[in-house]
Amino acid sequence: MRSGTLKQILLLTDGCSNRGEDPSVTAALAYQQGITVNVIGILDDDQTEESAELKEIEEISLSGGGVSQIVYSESLSQTVQMVTKQAMTQTLQGFVNKELKQILGSNQTLEDLDPEKRGEIMEVVEDLGETSDLEVLVLVDTSASMHDKLQTVKESLIDLSISLNSRIGRNRFAIYSFPGKRKDIQKVFDWSPKLDAISTIFPKLTSGGITPTGPAIREAMYQFGKKSLLRSLKHEDKSGLEETGY
Amino acid sequence: MKTNRAWKKQDINLRPGLTINGKWHHQRYIIKKKLGEGAVGAVYLCEVNGKLAALKISDKGTSMTVEVNVLKSLQKVQGSRLGPYLLDVDDWVSPYGHMYSFYVMEYLKGEEMSRFIQNNGSAWVGVFMLQLLEDLGRFHQSGWIFGDLKLDNLIVVSSPTRVRFIDVGGTTQIGRAIKEYTEFYDRGYWGMGTRRAEPSYDLFAFVMVFINVFYPKRFERGGQSERILFKRIDDVKALIPYRQVLKNALTGKYLSSAEMKQEITNILYSTQKRRSVRASAKEDAHAQFLMEAGGVTIVAIGYYLFSLLL
Structure with a gap:
């Protein structure tokens, strides 16, 4: 079975946006384009959850159709995976719910079904989650305060790649940082099926002062369409070979 | 969340x-x-x-x-x-x-495995290893990988004493991505393999269970995972008989739990045999000592009589 491709932006940040348009607006735009926006707010060990930050993070993921979570940096790895997987399930469940509404009437969702039927439907959702292709654009906030956390971010992204590449479906990852040099975002790592090559790139990230989260999400959204034709042709070629054992 | x-x-x-x-x-x-x-x-x-x-x-x-x-x-x-x-x-x-x-x-009423081993002796280690490998084998044969295998998910029930799984939340179909895991037990975390659900994934976690029994506070990963984990195994006296099998499982050498179970059975058998061989060897030595002592005495007595004659 060939399932569709799920598209996600994973935003890793530690603070409030302070420049450009409202990030929940651009997140809503991305969601309209079929791209889910997930947000992970990373706190320092001595930091307490500030309400303004929390609210913004929650707002972005709500309008972006995704999942949000606040964590301390040591538990980042597990959270990154949990958020990504949960967002996949949520998106797929959204499709299923839409179908259910068409079949069963306007107000029926998964929760209104008895546990047995729900179980059968969840099996389908799980199958889809395992076999769907997934594209994740990781958007890393590199404003000054994030500097100490970049090592942890790197480790958790490699870990995410291990987990997702253990699935049956194919994956593609790209990493962008913001703010960029004279741009809203900066390409760190181009679309690729694995993230293990990032170890060498990450320490080179420079930290800036501003946090243009809104414009960064908008730019990130455009990167999903930008994959060059040539490369995608090559990729299809290669994956065609990989799939002979299917 | x-x-x-x-x-x-x-x-x-x-x-x-x-x-x-x-x-x-x-x-x-x-x-x-x-x-x-x-x-x-x-x-x-x-x-x-x-x-x-x-x-x-x-x-x-x-x-x-x-x-x-x-x-x-x-x-x-x-x-x-x-x-x-x-x-x-x-x-x-x-x-x-x-x-x-x-x-x-x-409701399964029982005792934590590490406490049970603490209270009843490390002779139980081998028994629990065999019981767990047997159950894992049945999981694998029916197309499942346990996934989140850890001490918290095991309990020892009594009469007869048997270790059992209590939380199957991480159980994943073979060939898929492991659904749920705990870093210390996860070979992906140690950089020693993927998170693809296959028997060797459970066998890695299985070894970590027994490492965790003897290192209740656990420990963190460092540069060379393999060396760190091997050293930890070598340092535990109760694990010495099994150390080669455990190391093989950590490095993914077993394709099935049956294979690993067989080797542990062999170890348990040969240690028992060696124990009995050593016991009989001791008896031999005893006899030899008696004979030697007897011989020396006879010679000494002979000497004494001979000196009397002179």
Whole structure:
């Protein structure tokens, strides 16, 4: 079975946006384009959850159709995976719910079904989650305060790649940082099926002062369409070979 | 975790004495006490029709449904008790109108494995290894990988003494990505393999279970995982007989748990044999000493008589 491709932006940040348009607006735009926006707010060990930050993070993921979570940096790895997987399930469940509404009437969702039927439907959702292709654009906030956390971010992204590449479906990852040099975002790592090559790139990230989260999400959204034709042709070629054992 | 749903809820804390009424099957459960808490929901001891049972409840309906699906398919594996027996699956609407999913399973009363080994001696290590490998083998044969294998998910029940799985939440179909894991037990975390569900994934975690028994505080990864883990195994006296097998499992050398079980059986057999051989060797030495001593005495007596004659 060939399932569709799920598209996600994973935003890793530690603070409030302070420049450009409202990030929940651009997140809503991305969601309209079929791209889910997930947000992970990373706190320092001595930091307490500030309400303004929390609210913004929650707002972005709500309008972006995704999942949000606040964590301390040591538990980042597990959270990154949990958020990504949960967002996949949520998106797929959204499709299923839409179908259910068409079949069963306007107000029926998964929760209104008895546990047995729900179980059968969840099996389908799980199958889809395992076999769907997934594209994740990781958007890393590199404003000054994030500097100490970049090592942890790197480790958790490699870990995410291990987990997702253990699935049956194919994956593609790209990493962008913001703010960029004279741009809203900066390409760190181009679309690729694995993230293990990032170890060498990450320490080179420079930290800036501003946090243009809104414009960064908008730019990130455009990167999903930008994959060059040539490369995608090559990729299809290669994956065609990989799939002979299917 | 905030998910994109209309209803957002807080953590569940059910007080003892509370009655949970099933929305669909109308069974009534009286909460006794909290048994534990995990990534998905909390487990309570409850009473139903005068009998004790374990009730797992959570607001994460999706994850709960997935767990129930696993329990149901394990139940279909004939003649084996791989996980706790599933009694009921239902929803509960709290007095505040929040909806929770819950399922009820048999209550397994027992002791933590590490405490049991502490109290009853490390001779049990080999027994538990064989029991666990046997169960893992049955999981694998029916197409499943246990996934989140760790001390917290094991319990030792008595008469007969047997180690059993209590939480099958991480159980994953072979060939897929491991659903749930704990870093210390995860070969991906140690950089020693993928998170693809295959028998060798469980066997890695199996070794970590026995490492964890002797390092209750666990330890963190460093540069060279293989060397660190090998050293930790070498440093534990109780693990010395098994150390080569454990190291093989860590490096993914076994394709099935049966293979590993066979080698552990051989070790247990040969240590027993060696023990009896050593015992009989001691007797031989004893006899030799007697003969030698006797010989020396005879010679000495001979000498004495000879000197008398002179």
